[in-house]
Amino acid sequence: MGSGFRKFCLQCCCCCCVGDEDDDDEKQPLVPQDPLEYFNREVQKRRDEETNLWSEPGDPSHSEREDDRALYQLLQARNKTRMGSTGYRRLSVDIEAMRDTRREVRDKWKTILENLGFMAEADTLLNVSAGASHDRMRNATAARSMLQTLHSETSLFSSREPPPERYLFILDRLLYLDIAEDFLAKAKRFYPPRDDSDEDTPGLAINLPLLLARVEAMNGGGEEDESERDDGNMTD
Template sequence: MGSAFQTFCMRFCCCCCTGGDDDEDEKQPLIPQDPLEYFNREVQKRRDEETNLWSEPGDPSHTERDDDRALCALLQARNKMRKGSLGYRRLSVDIEAMRDVRREVRDKWKAILENLGFMAEADMLLTVSANASLDRMRNAPAARDLLQTLHSETSIFNSRDQPPERYLFILDRLLYLDIADDFVAKAKRFYPPRDDSDEETPGLSIDLPLLLARVEAMNGGGDEDKDESNKDYGNLSAKS
């Protein structure tokens, strides 16, 4: 396993540094016009990716999934607000609520990996960049089957919607390291499925249709003054 993980680390680091295949790299200029600006932009992009944990990391528009679209819309709407304003603060609450849901799922995965002995490697195994591509996966069908197993036979995900695609890439890595079956077994043990009668954990559920409808209404509602006068905007993060 150690040799396999070392090989994975080398390939992972190479992919992160190059951001694609050799053919794609040859098309890029060897030296950016402004190297400092380029690296600052890359650092910020990776920080944003880790902060938002996009469900489909390979979708730069963040519009293909409802949850990504909702989070992206909230971020764009907040960017139009005056920092510190009532509208800005309300949007920040809902943005953090969506991020908390995603961090909760990631923390479950990290806990299982650490229990399997990958204390130092867990964060790297869970990192998925925007350069991730289904075409580069080694065991895509097997990874998808395992993802559906985790979704249907455990409570590792907080939603009954389709599980985030970012975890396909992680399962593909675990298959390569030959620990995917152990991971699924641990997940079933640590996070057994909830009964239909069980209530959702408070704070970990989001009414996406309501959220999207309100964000779209807000985007079409005009300027910030109208937003701040909207007394029934409320907190969009909790499912009523």
């Protein structure tokens, strides 16, 4: 069991080494020219993954799902907006709202895992790296079936959009550890399905079309002009 679980947590890295075309005596290193920069980039990538909890962790473009695309575009728009401006603050509010919604889902899963006795292992079980691949899954069919059951028979996810693919990989781990059925039973008991009206609670649903339209408007320059006008009257 230990070796099987370890495979789920490993991330494959491929470093392409380009040799020097000149026949110099100096040997070229087998790592990137600046190892510190490379590792800092990897650390930042993992920090970004844990912060944004991408619904499609294996999609580097963050464009396959509408919710990932909305969050990614908000982040890109904020990077192009002057810090401290009205536009920057508005974007930050929208970004944190989306992140909070994703953290709420993750916290529910963590609560169930801890209740099952996985106090120390919960965070590791819930970690999904950008290198996650469907090809490495052991129980893909069963995991997808269980994900749909959780989506329709519990309130772990919003019923208005498909469940995030990242939890497919987590369920595959739970199936391998033979605790998936126990997890499903706990989820049904702790988080029974809601009525549609209950999902109007702030933080449980994000108006993705509105956010995308807002980002497109900012990319057009209208919102940025307004933020620049207001910026002189505000301090960070």
